[in-house]
Each structure stands twice: as structure tokens, then as C-alpha cells.
Amino acid sequence: xxxxxxxxxxxxxxxANVNGTGSASANFLFTKAIFRMGIPVTPKNIFPSxxxxxxxxxxxxxxxxxxxxxxxxIDLVVSVNPQSMLNDVASVRPGGYFLYDSSKKxxxxxxxxxxxxxxxxxxxxxxxxYTDPRQRQxxxxxxxxGALAAxxxxxxxxxxxxxGEQFKGKEKLIPANVKxxxxxxxxxxxNFKYPLDIRVERRDLIGDSIMIDGNSACGLxxxxxxxxxxxxxxxxxxxxVVEAFSSYAGEFRVxxxxxxxxxxxxxxxxxxxxxxxxxxxxxxxxRSFTATSGPGLSLMNEFLGLAYFAEIPTxxxxxxxxxxxxxxxxxTQQSDILEAAYASHGDTKHxxxxxxxxxxxxxxxxxxxxxAEQLQTPVIMLTDLDLGMNDHVSPPFVWDDKREYNRGKVLxxxxxxxxxxxxxxLDVDNDGITYRTYPGTHPSKGSFFTRGTSRDEYATYTEDGxxxxxxxxxxxxxxxxxKSIVPAPQLYQEQSQFANGILFFGTSQYxxxxxxxxxxxxxxxxxxxxxxxxxxxxxxxDFINSHEKVFVIEQNRDAQMKSLLLIELGADxxxxxSVLNYDGMPITADNIFKQITKNLSFSPEFKIxx
Amino acid sequence: xxxxxxxxxxxxxxxxxxxxxxxxxxxxxxxxxxxCGHDSIxxxxxxxxxxxxxEPHKLAKLSGIGCSSKTPAYVLSNSHGFNSVHGxxxxxxxxxxxxxxxxxYLGVSGDGDTxxxxxxQFVHVIRRNLNMLYIVMNNGxxxxxxxxxxxxxxxxxxxxxxxxxxxxxxxxxxxxxxxxATFVAQSFSGDKTQLVPLIKAALNHPGFAFINVISxxxxxxxxxxxxxxxxxxxxxxxxxxxxxFVPEMTEITTTYEEGTTKQVKMHDGSYISLNKLAxxxxxxxxxxxxxxxxxxxAKGEILxxxxxxxPDCSDLHEMLQTSDRPLNSLTKSxxxxxxxxLKEINADLR
Numbered sequence: 001x002x003x004x005x006x007x008x009x010x011x012x013x014x015x016a017n018v019n020g021t022g023s024a025s026a027n028f029l030f031t032k033a034i035f036r037m038g039i040p041v042t043p044k045n046i047f048p049s050x051x052x053x054x055x056x057x058x059x060x061x062x063x064x065x066x067x068x069x070x071x072x073x074i075d076l077v078v079s080v081n082p083q084s085m086l087n088d089v090a091s092v093r094p095g096g097y098f099l100y101d102s103s104k105k106x107x108x109x110x111x112x113x114x115x116x117x118x119x120x121x122x123x124x125x126x127x128x129x130y131t132d133p134r135q136r137q138x139x140x141x142x143x144x145x146g147a148l149a150a151x152x153x154x155x156x157x158x159x160x161x162x163x164g165e166q167f168k169g170k171e172k173l174i175p176a177n178v179k180x181x182x183x184x185x186x187x188x189x190x191n192f193k194y195p196l197d198i199r200v201e202r203r204d205l206i207g208d209s210i211m212i213d214g215n216s217a218c219g220l221x222x223x224x225x226x227x228x229x230x231x232x233x234x235x236x237x238x239x240x241v242v243e244a245f246s247s248y249a250g251e252f253r254v255x256x257x258x259x260x261x262x263x264x265x266x267x268x269x270x271x272x273x274x275x276x277x278x279x280x281x282x283x284x285x286x287r288s289f290t291a292t293s294g295p296g297l298s299l300m301n302e303f304l305g306l307a308y309f310a311e312i313p314t315x316x317x318x319x320x321x322x323x324x325x326x327x328x329x330x331x332t333q334q335s336d337i338l339e340a341a342y343a344s345h346g347d348t349k350h351x352x353x354x355x356x357x358x359x360x361x362x363x364x365x366x367x368x369x370x371x372a373e374q375l376q377t378p379v380i381m382l383t384d385l386d387l388g389m390n391d392h393v394s395p396p397f398v399w400d401d402k403r404e405y406n407r408g409k410v411l412x413x414x415x416x417x418x419x420x421x422x423x424x425x426l427d428v429d430n431d432g433i434t435y436r437t438y439p440g441t442h443p444s445k446g447s448f449f450t451r452g453t454s455r456d457e458y459a460t461y462t463e464d465g466x467x468x469x470x471x472x473x474x475x476x477x478x479x480x481x482x483k484s485i486v487p488a489p490q491l492y493q494e495q496s497q498f499a500n501g502i503l504f505f506g507t508s509q510y511x512x513x514x515x516x517x518x519x520x521x522x523x524x525x526x527x528x529x530x531x532x533x534x535x536x537x538x539x540x541x542d543f544i545n546s547h548e549k550v551f552v553i554e555q556n557r558d559a560q561m562k563s564l565l566l567i568e569l570g571a572d573x574x575x576x577x578s579v580l581n582y583d584g585m586p587i588t589a590d591n592i593f594k595q596i597t598k599n600l601s602f603s604p605e606f607k608i609x610x
Numbered sequence: 611x612x613x614x615x616x617x618x619x620x621x622x623x624x625x626x627x628x629x630x631x632x633x634x635x636x637x638x639x640x641x642x643x644x645x646c647g648h649d650s651i652x653x654x655x656x657x658x659x660x661x662x663x664x665e666p667h668k669l670a671k672l673s674g675i676g677c678s679s680k681t682p683a684y685v686l687s688n689s690h691g692f693n694s695v696h697g698x699x700x701x702x703x704x705x706x707x708x709x710x711x712x713x714x715y716l717g718v719s720g721d722g723d724t725x726x727x728x729x730x731q732f733v734h735v736i737r738r739n740l741n742m743l744y745i746v747m748n749n750g751x752x753x754x755x756x757x758x759x760x761x762x763x764x765x766x767x768x769x770x771x772x773x774x775x776x777x778x779x780x781x782x783x784x785x786x787x788x789x790x791a792t793f794v795a796q797s798f799s800g801d802k803t804q805l806v807p808l809i810k811a812a813l814n815h816p817g818f819a820f821i822n823v824i825s826x827x828x829x830x831x832x833x834x835x836x837x838x839x840x841x842x843x844x845x846x847x848x849x850x851x852x853x854x855f856v857p858e859m860t861e862i863t864t865t866y867e868e869g870t871t872k873q874v875k876m877h878d879g880s881y882i883s884l885n886k887l888a889x890x891x892x893x894x895x896x897x898x899x900x901x902x903x904x905x906x907x908a909k910g911e912i913l914x915x916x917x918x919x920x921p922d923c924s925d926l927h928e929m930l931q932t933s934d935r936p937l938n939s940l941t942k943s944x945x946x947x948x949x950x951x952l953k954e955i956n957a958d959l960r
Contacts, residue, residue, distance in 0.1 A: 036960075210959035220955065226945040228937040229708045231701075252947045260933045262940055264708040266926075269734040273701040276694070276731070280705025283692060284670070284713075285938035288705060306695050396956040399949040405942055438938065439670045439690035439706070440713050447667060449683055449691040460638075461683070 009039050009064035011075040011198040013148070016088045017141075018081045020052030025166070026141030027058040028391070030148060033158045034062055035211050035393065038203040042068040042510070044390050044586060049236065049329045055084040062200060065517075068393060069510030070586040075198050076151075078144050080122065085110055097196065099144065099151075120147055120187055129183060130176075139180040146184020153195045155202065156185065210358070210396050214387035215291075217358035218317050219244025220397070221365030222289055223252055226405050227315070229288035231266045231277035233296060236329045237385040238319035241291035271296035275303040275316065282313045283450060285410070285438035287369050289315035294323045294336050297343065297380075304378050305344025306452045308475075311425075311434070313372035313408070316380045317365065319388040322584045331584030332385035334506055335556035340380045341534060341564055347472060351482055352534035353381040356509040358394035361387065364532070367487060373408035375482050376436060384555070386507045386586045409435045416445040424448040424459040425471060432478030483537045491539065492516075492528035501527040501547035502579075502596070503540075505561065507586060508553045514589035519596065526551070526596075531561070536568055544571045551596055553579040555587050615639045627663040635660045637685040642677060647799030647825030647840075648747045652684045654802055655716070655745075658809035659686065662857070669714040670706055674699040674728060677754050678720030678747035678825075697728025700735035703742055704926070710936040711927050714813060715742035722752050725761040725780045732782075736789040739817040741925040743809070746782055746820075747799070749827035750838035757830030768835030783917055784903050786820045787896060792923040793819035794899070796914045798847055799826065800840060804915060810855040811882045811916065817923040824912060848906055850891055850915035851884035876921050884916060893919050 013030075017023035027043070034041040042061045048054040061071050076097040079088045085100075086109065092098050094114040100106060102119025111117075122143055126136040149159060159181055167173045188194050218241045222230070232242040246265050253262040268274035274290045281288035292300065297318050307314040320336045322328035340352055351371060353364045364381055372379040409429075416422060416437065422445055425434050437446035448459035454468040455461055462468070504512040509530055516528060529543045544550050544565065552562040559578040565571050579595045581587035623631035635656040640649050659669065666688035673679035675696035682691045694702045703717050724732045724746050735744070750763040759767075762782065763775045783796045793815040797805045805823065812819035824843050826832050832839045837846075851872070858879040874882040874893060884893065891902040899918035906913035933940070 206960075208956075208960075210956050212959050224946055224952070226940070226942060228940060228945065229705060231705065252951070253945070255933070259931060261931050262933050262937065262944055264927075264930050264932050264937060266704065266708070266738075266930075268701065269730055272698060273704075273731055273734065276698045276701025277705035277708070279694075280672075280692075280702035280707075281709040281937075282705070283702070284706040284709035286705075286709030288709070302695055303698065396959075397952050399946075399952045401949045437690075438710075440668055440710065443665060443667050444688055447688050447690050449693060451691075451693040452695060453693070 007075070007198040008201050009062055009203065011062055012071055012073060013060045013062075013076045013078065014074045014088070014091065015058040015060075015078045016081045016084050017056050017058065018083065019047060019050060019054055019056040021141070022138040023056070023058070023080070023141045026145050027060075029159065029162055029166070030145050030154075031060050031391065032162055032211065033149070033154050034060075034200055035206060036158045036162065037155060037200060038206045039064065039200055040066040040068060040205055040393055042070075042393065044070055044386065046585070047330050055081050064203065064205065066205065067510070067514040067589065069514055070588050072588050072590055078148070080140060080144065089115075097198075099147065101140070118147075118151070118192060120144065120184070125183055125187070129179065135176065139176070142177055142180035143184040143187075146181035147188050148184075149181065150185040150188035150194050151192070151196050152199045154200060156181070206393065208396050209393050211391050211393055212358045213240070213389055213391050214355065214358050214361040214383050215240040215319065215389060216244040217361035217394070217397070218291070218365045218381070218383065218388075219246075220248050221362040223248045224362070224399055225287060225366040225369040227287045227289050227369065228262060229264050229277065229281035229286045230290065231268050231274040231281075231288070232290050233268050233271045233274045233292065235271075235293045235296050237321055237389045238291040238293045238296070238317065240389065241317055241319065271299040272303065275300040275314070278316075279303060279307050279312050279314055282372070287315075287373070287405075289317065289369070291317040291319065293319050293321050294339070295326065297336055297339055301344045304350065305346060305348050307378045308344065308348045308350065309346070309452055310450050311376040311436070312450070313376055314378035315368045315372050316378060318380055318382050320382060320384040328584045330385070332507070332586055333555050333582060333584060334382070334384055334508070335558075335560065335582070336382060337556070337560040337564060340382055343380075349479060349535070351375060351377060351379045351486060353379065353487065354505040354532055355381065355383055355387065356506055356530065358387075358392050359397060360532075362397050364487065370406040371482075371486065374406050374433070374485065375478060376408060376433065377478070382506065384507055409433055411435050411437050411441070411446060413442045416442045419445065421458075422446050422448070423457045425455065425474070426457045427474050427477070431481045432474050432476070433481060479535060483535045486533035486535065486537070488537060489532055489539050489543075490530040491543070492530075496527050496543065496546040498525045498527050499547065500549045500551065500600070501529065501543055502551040502553060503529050503531065503543065504553040505531040508555060511587045511589045511592055512553050515592035515596070518589055518593040522597065524597065524600065534564065536565065540565070541569050544569060544576075547575070549575050549577055551577045551579050551599070553587070553592055555581050557582045626660055628665065630660065632656065632660040634688075635666060635686055637687045638683050640681070640684040642680065643829045645828040646677070647749065647823075647827070648678055648681050649684070650799040650802065651745065651747055651805065651823050651825055652681050654805040654809055655685050657802070657806050658813065661806070662810055662813060664714060664813070668712070669716055671716045671718065672699050672703045672706065673718045674720075674723040676720040676723045676752070677827075678718055679723055681747070682716070682718050697723050697726070698731055699723070700728065700731035700740075700744075704735060704738065704740055707740055707742060707926070708932070709938045711741070711932070712936050715740075716813075717742055717744045719744065719746050721746060721748045721750060721760040721762040721782075725782060733789060736786055736791045736818055736820070738926045739790075739792055739923055739929070741817055741927070743812045743815075743819045743821070746822050747825040748782065748822055748838070749825050749831055750836070751827050751831040753827050753830055757827070764837040767837040768833065770830050770833050781903070781907065782822045783820070784900065787900050787903070787918050791820050791918070792817040792920040794918045795821045795916045796912070797821060797823045798843055798912070798914055799823055800844065801847070801914070804849065804853055807853045807855040808916060811853070811876070814855070814876055814878065814880055815919070815921070816877045817920075817925045843912060846911050848888070848911040848913050850888045850893070850902065850913060850917060851886045853915055854883040856881040856883050874919055874921060882916060882919065888913070893917065
């Protein structure tokens with residue numbers, strides 16, 4: 001084996017497990033220990049659409065430089081699933097390691113000359129140490145974590161501390177777990193040279209960051225935003241958004257004495273009913289939201305058109321997965337962009353938000369409620385499976401107690417008394433946003449008929465073409481108002497410096513930022529922008545205008561974000577270059593680097609501005 | 611129909627307890643066909659709300675799409691209304707109700723809107739026992755698209771074009787009893803004497819109240835051979851009982867012959883007083899109600915009146931244990947855990 005560079009705090013471990021065998025908590029223990037040692041780490045679950053018995057992988061990247069995207073090339077595989085072993089052996093980079101259960105002799109077909117084998121008789125050790133069949137199964141996972149601790153020099157005290165936290169209140173479970181860890185450590189100490197060339201060293205690179213998945217962050221954000229009604233239909237990968245909301249609401253929204261709840265959560269009969277309930281609740285003045293994924297978004301189209309046209313605030317969190325149709329339900333993609341932007345028939349457009357981190361999931365969920373009520377329209381937050389279901393190192397959540405909920409233009413009884421004639425769709429402020437009333441506000445003023453049909457400024461049904469056109473033109477005026485209040489994009493430079501720029505959004509951020517470094521190492525320099533919302537504001541337009549080429553990085557086949565930029569900003573198609581990834585796995589920096597350099601290699605005129 | 615609303619009102623219209631005359635409960639002028647059964651039901655709704663002293667703004671009226679779903683515009687102009695999308699009124703009503711448990715919710719739907727495109731939502735709103743009155747104006751056909759058969763058209767019924775309906779009809783009253791609806795009634799748009807007390811009792815019911823009202827379509831389904839025509843329905847109506855709704859604290863003055871009357875006590879002390887006509891039927895017994903409806907069907911009759919009621923039921927809010935204060939009245943101080951708590955949450959995630 002050859003010692004490649006410095007592999008301290010810079011490697012990828014892949015766990016090959018069988019789903020439903022308790023591997024998830026052991027694997028998380030491994031990740032969290034590295035996080036606790038102050039080292040940036042990013043885990044990805046690669047799991048089947050199945051409950052028990054199929055292969056599942058957990059891939060952990062450790063990166064001193066703080067690169068939190070996925071990386072190709074696996075340094076060490078922990079193999080405890082015979083089903084996928086052939087592929088798992090093949091996935092190890094030359095010179096890497098294959099850790100396996102050596103209770104039975106490894107068949108010749110699994111032997112490669114260019115990798116290192118670490119055999120640990122996990123099954124035999126468990127059978128000897130434990131009598132309970134379930135423990136024999138579970139502790140195999142803990143033993144390999146112990147072995148990895150010895151191989152990578154993970155601090156044992158950190159692992160013990162984490163077990164203590166995990167089993168708080170169930171302390172009697174701790175000794176058996178510690179015993180399993182030690183079995184792993186001792187076996188490595190007795191049989192192998194340790195530590196490996198790939199190993200960890202304590203750092204202070206995490207600061208005050210937290211580790212959480214995006215879906216939980218969305219659920220928590222909805223609690224902080226004051227959502228009181230949630231309606232949903234179970235669908236991977238969005239299910240845990242409402243589950244997290246429900247769990248946090250159980251903590252913060254239940255009266256300790258009466259048990260009464262300041263929240264109502266309904267599991268609907270389908271996604272149509274879920275969004276219908278959300279619209280009904282928002283119409284009646286409660287903050288309400290739903291969460292879904294691609295197939296659910298397709299079903300919600302009709303109602304989204306109603307909410308757009310009848311101007312009812314609606315918050316929808318779409319955790320994107322690989323489409324079309326049922327697609328790959330447990331793989332990631334950014335492929336609902338056009339579907340969400342123009343959901344429903346007729347001329348419709350919807351406000352979109354694109355979070356990149358759990359902190360942004362929290363912040364943008366709160367913003368989504370404010371924006372939906374300010375603009376009286378649906379706001380769709382597009383996260384994805386990678387962000388939603390994987391743990392991420394994230395800046396901590398922050399809440400400003402001075403922040404008030406922006407409930408938008410709502411007239412109460414006193415305000416109605418001052419008005420001669422209330423017009424629900426009268427553009428009083430000339431910004432396209434009109435005043436609404438909640439049912440039950442005033443005995444004789446402010447009632448109106450909400451409808452998906454055309455109506456005049458006083459909400460009265462009309463088939464007068466001029467009145468119809470006035471109304472839809474006002475909706476565009478409102479759309480233009482939205483441009484100035486939706487979250488601004490993140491610019492990576494104060495002003496454009498280079499001929500080429502890269503544009504990305506959502507979870508491509510991690511890989512894109514790393515790709516910028518890879519490009520810089522090759523003396524290729526680019527400006528960068530991360531889009532956080534739609535409609536696009538002027539900053540996005542300026543960025544495109546001020547570059548000769550703009551590489552649009554996205555995780556779908558059809559370059560949907562590029563299409564949206566072309567449609568909405570009239571950008572020159574010749575200068576917009578797609579960098580795409582759509583195999584269902586999170587995009588990597590290497591992939592972006594290769595696609596960009598390949599394109600630039602055909603452009604000899606490529607130069608650095610000024 | 612007319613396009614001019616007469617402004618004349620009787621100068622001595624009687625005011626209800628709130629000081630409103632009945633015209634205060636009217637809505638916009640109906641644009642339905644002259645003689646449409648739906649207009650009679652709208653009149654029944656107006657009458658019932660007036661007699662029950664309901665503050666119009668404390669009632670929200672919701673509907674889907676279709677002729678029937680237009681009618682909320684023709685009643686209670688001081689109520690907020692929501693004409694949603696086809697077959698989806700129940701979900702919108704559910705969300706609205708969850709947001710504010712202080713209002714009365716009136717949902718109006720049709721046979722297409724409920725028994726076809728909206729069947730899924732209808733079934734599930736019953737399961738949740740949402741506190742609302744759900745009226746189906748049932749004419750057995752799609753009026754707005756010119757008379758196609760609906761799923762409630764009886765097998766063998768002939769429509770205006772002469773086509774015989776081949777398919778088994780969906781009996782919404784039986785279905786809702788089967789699904790556990792806690793108030794189920796059936797009526798005929800031509801029988802206001804029966805309909806108004808039923809609407810009043812239903813509005814007073816603390817859970818999901820369903821009234822299936824046979825409401826003939828004069829334009830597309832009033833022909834000979836149709837089982838939803840005025841003539842046919844009049845000839846085949848059989849009532850369970852005559853119905854009277856007696857509000858709380860009112861002395862019962864009507865007397866019926868011993869043995870044939872039944873008083874159903876409602877949750878708030880009011881009564882539904884029934885003068886029983888049907889034999890072997892107890893409105894408090896689900897099985898006997900089901901039998902009564904099915905027996906009538908077998909005889910080719912349409913059983914009307916109150917069919918089933920369970921006055922002691924828990925509505926969705928009770929089941930979900932939501933706060934007594936309407937959720938839409940809660941503010942940041944009630945809802946937001948604040949920055950200190952968030953610091954603790956962050957600490958747990960490190």
C-alpha cells in the first residue's frame with residue numbers, strides 16, 4: 001500500500017448495509033463523533049424504496065477544507081451486506097480499504113490486488129459476546145464503529161459521550177454498547193497496523209455549527225413562523241417535514257394543564273385534499289402549510305391555480321426527488337422547477353424559494369409564510385432529498401425576538417368602518433396587492449365571494465373581457481412587486497471580475513463552491529451567484545448580462561433553471577451553458593469541474609477580464 | 611328567472627331576535643333557470659338562518675363547481691363565500707373550520723360535485739366528523755354542461771335526450787350513514803315545510819350534518835321517465851316523520867298522538883321533534899335508519915326527513931384537542947417559542 005499525500009481529515013467512507021438492521025444509528029454515531037472532534041463531515045444516505053432487506057449505503061465524507069458536497073472515490077468501504085459485495089469491492093479506489101465480516105472466508109471473486117482488506121469476524125464475535133439474537137444483529141454495527149475508531153483514531157471518549165446522550169434515561173443500555181465498541185477497538189489493536197494513512201485529527205473547524213437534516217429544519221421553521229394548520233399526505237422524501245413539525249409542536253404548542261393544542265395537523269386522504277385544507281385555513285386567517293414531493297406537486301396543480309387566481313396565501317414545501325412519475329423515490333434531483341414555477345393551467349406563476357442548508361430551510365420557511373401573506377399567493381419552497389433527509393453541518397438557527405409576523409394587507413372591523421365601499425381586488429396602493437378580510441370580521445362590511453372565476457374589483461362575477469384583463473394585469477404588477485421583496489441572490493464577489501460566471505442554487509452550492517476552488521487551482525477563474533428565489537430580480541439579470549458565458553449548474557436532465565432564466569429574463573441562449581447531473585446522486589465538484597473545463601477547452605478565446 | 615330584483619318589501623316584515631328581517635339574509639339575484647329546485651333550497655337556507663337568529667357574518671358558505679355550487683352567491687350576502695374547485699369543497703371547508711371554530715360552516719354541493727369528482731373528499735370529511743352542514747342539491751344530472759347523467763341518476767331513468775341510464779346509482783344518504791355521518795337527512799326541494807326545520811336542526815348539530823335534497827333540474831331532467839322529475843319525486847316521496855326543530859328554552863307546544871312522537875335532545879338543550887310516520891325506525895339507531903332507507907329504495911320510494919342522528923358526538927376539533935381559542939386568533943406570543951429556546955435547540959444539535 002502506498003501512502004497518498006496527506007489523508008488526515010480528508011477521505012470518504014462508505015457503509016454497505018442491509019436496510020432494517022439498525023445500521024443507521026451506528027453509522028450516525030460514527031459521523032457525529034467526527035463532527036464532535038471539530039472536523040467538517042457530511043453523510044449521505046443512499047437508501048432503497050423499501051423497509052427491510054435491501055441494500056442501503058451510508059457515505060461519509062470527511063473534509064478538513066470544509067467541502068460538504070459528495071466526492072467520488074471511496075477510500076474505505078465497510079461491507080456488511082453480501083448482496084452488494086461485488087459492487088462494493090469494485091467501488092474502493094486503488095490503494096483503499098475494504099473492511100468486511102471475516103466470519104466466513106472471502107470468496108476469490110471479491111479479491112482485488114490493488115486494495116487492502118481488513119477482515120473482522122463480526123458475526124462470530126457477536127455470537128460469542130451476546131446471547132439475544134437481536135443484540136447479535138445490532139452490535140455487529142457497533143463493533144465496526146469501534147474498529148473504525150481504532151483505524152482512524154477517533155477519540156473513544158467522544159464515542160462514549162455520544163452513547164451517554166443517545167441513551168439518556170435508558171442508561172442500562174450503555175455498557176453493552178461500550179462493550180461492543182471495545183470489542184472492535186481491541187480486535188484492530190490485536191490484529192492490524194493502526195492507525196491507517198487515512199485518519200482523523202481533532203480540529204476546531206466546526207465552530208458553533210449544528211448538525212441536522214433540512215426537513216427537521218423546515219418543520220421547526222414552521223413552528224417559529226406561527227403555522228397553526230398543517231395538512232399533508234405521506235410521501236418520500238417530504239414526510240419527515242410534517243413529522244418534525246408535529247414533534248416540535250408537541251413540545252411547544254400544547255397547554256401543559258389542559259392538553260389543548262395551538263395547532264391542528266391533519267393527514268389528508270390525498271395531496272389534493274391536503275392543499276385544499278391549507279388554502280381553506282389560510283383563507284380563514286390561519287397560517288397553514290403542506291409538504292410534498294413531485295407526484296404530490298403534480299396533483300396539487302389545480303388548487304395552486306385557484307390560490308394564485310383567488311389570491312390566497314399558501315405555503316408548500318416540495319422536497320424534490322428523482323422524477324418523472326414515480327421515478328426513483330429515494331434519490332435526489334432538482335427537477336420540479338418548471339412544474340412549480342408555472343403550476344396549473346392558464347397564465348400562472350408562483351414564487352419559489354431555494355434553500356441550500358438546514359439554516360436556510362429554517363429561515364426560508366419563516367420567510368415563506370411572510371411572503372405568502374404579503375403577496376397573497378402560493379409560495380413554493382423547493383428543497384430536495386439530499387438536503388431534506390441527510391444530516392448537514394449547518395450554521396446554527398437564529399431567531400430575532402423583535403421579528404413580527406408580516407400578515408400582509410388584512411382589514412379588521414375598525415378599518416372596515418372607515419371605508420365607504422370595500423373592494424377585495426381594488427389596487428388601492430398601486431402595487432398590485434389588494435386588501436383582504438377574514439370571514440367573521442364585520443357584521444355588514446368586508447364580506448366577499450372568493451372564486452376561481454373571473455371577477456371585478458369588488459369580487460363580483462364577470463365575463464367582461466376588460467375587467468378580466470385588468471385583473472390579470474394587476475397580478476403581473478404584483479409579480480413585479482414580488483421581485484423586490486423575495487430573498488436576494490448570494491453574490492460571491494462585489495462586482496463581476498471575470499469573463500465567465502457560474503450560477504447555481506439549492507444543494508448544488510456545496511459542490512459548486514468546491515468546484516470554484518478546483519478551477520482556481522487550474523488558473524481558471526469565474527464569478528459566481530447563488531439564486532435563492534423566483535421571480536428573479538435585477539441582480540440575476542445583471543450577473544448574466546455582465547458575463548460572456550454563464551454556466552448554469554443544476555441537477556436535472558432538461559436544464560430547467562436555464563429554461564426559466566431564458567423565459568423570464570430573455571437571456572441570450574448562446575451564452576448560457578448547462579452543467580447537469582441527473583443520476584439521482586448529489587452532484588460532485590469533480591463533475592462540475594470536468595464539464596466546465598471541457599467546455600472552456602473548446603474556447604481558446606477564454607480570458608481573464610482586465 | 612328574472613334580471614330585475616323587485617325592491618318592494620312588505621313594510622311590516624317581522625324582525626328576528628337580532629333585529630333583522632328575512633331580506634337581510636338574501637344574496638345576489640339567482641341566475642339559475644326559472645323553476646330550478648336549487649332556488650327553493652336557497653330560500654330554505656335563508657328562512658332557516660333568519661329563524662335561527664344567525665349573524666350572517668358568523669357563517670361561512672363554501673361550494674365546489676356546478677349549478678348547485680353557484681347558489682352560495684344567492685344567499686347571505688353578508689357572509690364570506692368560497693366557490694372553490696370541482697369536488698374539493700370538503701377540504702377547503704376542513705381547513706377553514708380548523709382555522710376558526712367560532713363560525714358556522716355551510717357547504718353546498720351537487721351530485722356531480724359530490725358523488726363523482728368529489729367522492730373521495732366527501733367520504734373523508736364524513737370520517738372526520740367536521741362540524742358543518744353539507745347540502746347536496748341532487749338532480750341526477752350535470753346541468754351546467756347540458757344534462758349528462760350523474761352518478762346519482764337511477765338505473766333505468768330516462769334523461770331528456772331519451773337515453774336510459776345503465777348504471778347503478780349512488781345513494782348518498784345510505785352511504786353517509788354507512789360511513790358514520792352523525793346527522794343524515796333527506797328532503798325534496800318542493801317541500802319547504804320539511805326542509806326548513808331539517809336545515810335548522812342540521813345547523814345546530816355539533817358535527818357533520820348531511821342533507822341530500824332531491825332538487826329537480828327543470829331544463830334537463832324533468833321529463834317523463836326521469837326519476838328526478840318533479841312529478842316522479844312528488845309521487846314517490848315517503849317521509850320518516852314530520853319534523854320540527856325546537857330551539858333551546860322553548861316550550862314544546864305541539865302535541866302529537868301518543869306513541870308516534872319522538873323528541874331528540876340536541877347537545878345544547880334544543881330538540882328535534884318528530885312525528886313518526888315510518889314504522890320500525892329509530893333515528894338514533896344507525897342500523898334501523900339504514901334499513902328504513904334501503905326498504906324504501908326497494909319499494910321505489912324516496913324516504914325523506916331526518917334519517918339518522920347521533921347528538922353526542924365529537925367533532926374534528928375535539929378529536930384533535932385543539933385550543934378553544936380559534937387558531938386564527940393566536941398571535942406570535944402564543945405561537946413562537948422565541949430565541950432562548952432556539953439556543954437550547956441548537957445546543958442539542960451539536
